[in-house]
Amino acid sequence: GAVVSQHPSWVICKSGTSVKIECRSLDFQATTMFWYRQFPKQSLMLMATSNEGSKATYEQGVEKDKFLINHASLTLSTLTVTSAHPEDSSFYICSASAGTDQPQHFGDGTRLSIL
Amino acid sequence: DQQVKQNSPSLSVQEGRISILNCDYTNSMFDYFLWYKKYPAEGPTFLISISSIKDKNEDGRFTVFLNKSAKHLSLHIVPSQPGDSAVYFCAAVPAGGTSYGKLTFGQGTILTVHP
Numbered sequence: 001g002a003v004v005s006q007h008p009s010w011v012i013c014k015s016g017t018s019v020k021i022e023c024r025s026l027d028f029q030a031t032t033m034f035w036y037r038q039f040p041k042q043s044l045m046l047m048a049t050s051n052e053g054s055k056a057t058y059e060q061g062v063e064k065d066k067f068l069i070n071h072a073s074l075t076l077s078t079l080t081v082t083s084a085h086p087e088d089s090s091f092y093i094c095s096a097s098a099g100t101d102q103p104q105h106f107g108d109g110t111r112l113s114i115l
Numbered sequence: 116d117q118q119v120k121q122n123s124p125s126l127s128v129q130e131g132r133i134s135i136l137n138c139d140y141t142n143s144m145f146d147y148f149l150w151y152k153k154y155p156a157e158g159p160t161f162l163i164s165i166s167s168i169k170d171k172n173e174d175g176r177f178t179v180f181l182n183k184s185a186k187h188l189s190l191h192i193v194p195s196q197p198g199d200s201a202v203y204f205c206a207a208v209p210a211g212g213t214s215y216g217k218l219t220f221g222q223g224t225i226l227t228v229h230p
Binding site: 004006009034036041042043044045046049093095103104105106107108109 | 117119124149151156157158159160161164204217218219220221222223
């Protein structure tokens with residue numbers, strides 16, 4: 001149980017385009033979803049926390065207009081990297097939690113490469 | 116500012132021996148700690164956790180020790196198995212938040228268990 005699916009797993013696109021990443025909880029309802037970013041040889045850095053039906057809470061230094069997060073249902077959250085540039089190239093990973101006292105379950109991540 | 120540090124980027128252990136993975140933290144507001152295991156191209160998987168009111172938590176081959184005065188925790192795996200080879204992340208959660216929210220991760224330690 002507690003499976004989180006993230007799609008796509010790998011995407012390459014041209015600079016200036018927007019990229020959408022989906023995060024789905026397959027067998028549980030996720031009241032909270034988290035989006036992380038990981039640079040090579042560095043730790044996972046929390047970007048934002050989203051609760052179903054409300055606006056995401058962004059960590060300091062994360063541009064909310066650049067990284068659009070939508071959590072429209074209890075099983076789906078999306079992260080859209082708008083007008084992506086090479087410096088946005090990174091590994092993006094989501095996690096989902098069924099409640100405030102429940103552990104986070106992670107997706108397998110998305111490798112984003114902007115040319 | 117790296118609030119959770121794993122100073123050993125890698126560890127190599129013989130099968131059957133003990134693996135000891137270390138983690139230090141600087142933020143005294145952290146009061147809940149978790150260890151995650153990550154295989155390549157997969158998301159982190161929760162292993163074991165410990166609350167700051169305890170100094171030890173054991174689950175099968177995995178034991179986590181917490182030394183609050185030293186702001187140090189360690190994960191012991193015994194006996195180590197080749198399938199344990201992965202990247203291990205420690206993570207911390209601050210007091211006052213949800214038990215599993217707002218994870219701050221260390222950089223990870225690559226464990227290799229040789230047959």
